[in-house]
Amino acid sequence: MTYDLVIRNGLVIDGAGGEPFRADIAIEGDRIAAIGAVSGEGHEEIDAAGRIVTPGFVDIHTHYDGQAIWSERLNPSSSHGVTTVVMGNCGVGFAPCRPADHQTLIDVMEGVEDIPGIVMAEGLDWSWETFPEYLDALEARRRDIDVAAFLGHAPLRVYVMGQRGIDREPATAADLAEMRRLTREAVEAGALGVASSRIFVHRMKDGGGTSPAQTRRRKSCGGSRLAWPTRMPASSRWCSTSPVCPGARRWIASSTWPRVPAGPSRSASARPMRGRRSGRRRWR
Numbered sequence: 022m023t024y025d026l027v028i029r030n031g032l033v034i035d036g037a038g039g040e041p042f043r044a045d046i047a048i049e050g051d052r053i054a055a056i057g058a059v060s061g062e063g064h065e066e067i068d069a070a071g072r073i074v075t076p077g078f079v080d081i082h083t084h085y086d087g088q089a090i091w092s093e094r095l096n097p098s099s100s101h102g103v104t105t106v107v108m109g110n111c112g113v114g115f116a117p118c119r120p121a122d123h124q125t126l127i128d129v130m131e132g133v134e135d136i137p138g139i140v141m142a143e144g145l146d147w148s149w150e151t152f153p154e155y156l157d158a159l160e161a162r163r164r165d166i167d168v169a170a171f172l173g174h175a176p177l178r179v180y181v182m183g184q185r186g187i188d189r190e191p192a193t194a195a196d197l198a199e200m201r202r203l204t205r206e207a208v209e210a211g212a213l214g215v216a217s218s219r220i221f222v223h224r225m226k227d228g229g230g231t232s233p234a235q236t237r238r239r240k241s242c243g244g245s246r247l248a249w250p251t252r253m254p255a256s257s258r259w260c261s262t263s264p265v266c267p268g269a270r271r272w273i274a275s276s277t278w279p280r281v282p283a284g285p286s287r288s289a290s291a292r293p294m295r296g297r298r299s300g301r302r303r304w305r
């Protein structure tokens with residue numbers, strides 16, 4: 022028997038929880054055809070002696086939202102054995118977005134994830150406005166690994182509420198209805214789900230503005246940097262965005278939560294977060 026590819030002599034760690042074992046792996050097409058002592062030859066053979074052979078890793082929390090637009094290579098993840106990355110975590114991202122808000126979402130990403138703004142300003146071509154169009158832009162480029170994307174709460178809120186969203190005003194019933202509609206649209210187009218964050222250190226890049234709203238946002242963060250659009254507005258509660266996909270297939274809501282210190286001084290408001298550093302919930 023001749024296979025497309027045979028990887029020989031590697032130490033296999035298959036991810037099932039068992040002990041590592043030494044084996045050859047034969048691959049035919051896009052399927053593993055045999056694991057063990059493979060007698061057939063491969064059109065291509067790799068000697069993995071002294072190396073570990075594993076399934077590709079899925080990194081469920083990344084921020085390649087920009088890099089996936091301008092690069093075929095998602096380094097460093099793709100160099101470390103990751104074969105799928107999930108982006109849009111922490112509720113940041115670049116869609117949906119109107120042209121007037123490009124810089125706002127760059128400032129959010131720079132402040133929250135410490136990605137230099139100049140890199141995003143140079144690299145993003147903004148060939149999309151809606152989330153489905155952003156998925157089309159991702160689809161248009163081949164990459165060294167696969168990507169999946171959450172719809173970020175911050176771009177969603179800014180898209181629907183504009184400056185009111187940036188200034189963290191409460192969402193109206195009409196705002197929430199529109200956010201639900203857009204979330205449903207994104208999930209039906211292929212979004213993995215929707216993501217947000219309640220971590221206090223997540224803040225926006227501070228451009229130094231001194232408007233009353235900016236001063237208020239700075240004060241609400243202890244005077245250091247601007248609070249970002251989704252920091253504790255009423256609409257950041259999952260109850261406002263979760264029941265949005267009637268009829269949609271299974272989807273995921275991802276929320277990045279603050280670590281809550283142990284001990285008797287924990288405040289009543291923090292109790293619901295006990296023991297949770299990050300949470301992922303799944304709805305049908």
Ligand SMILES: [Zn+2]
Pocket residue numbers: 082083084110111277
């Ligand atoms: Zn994150």
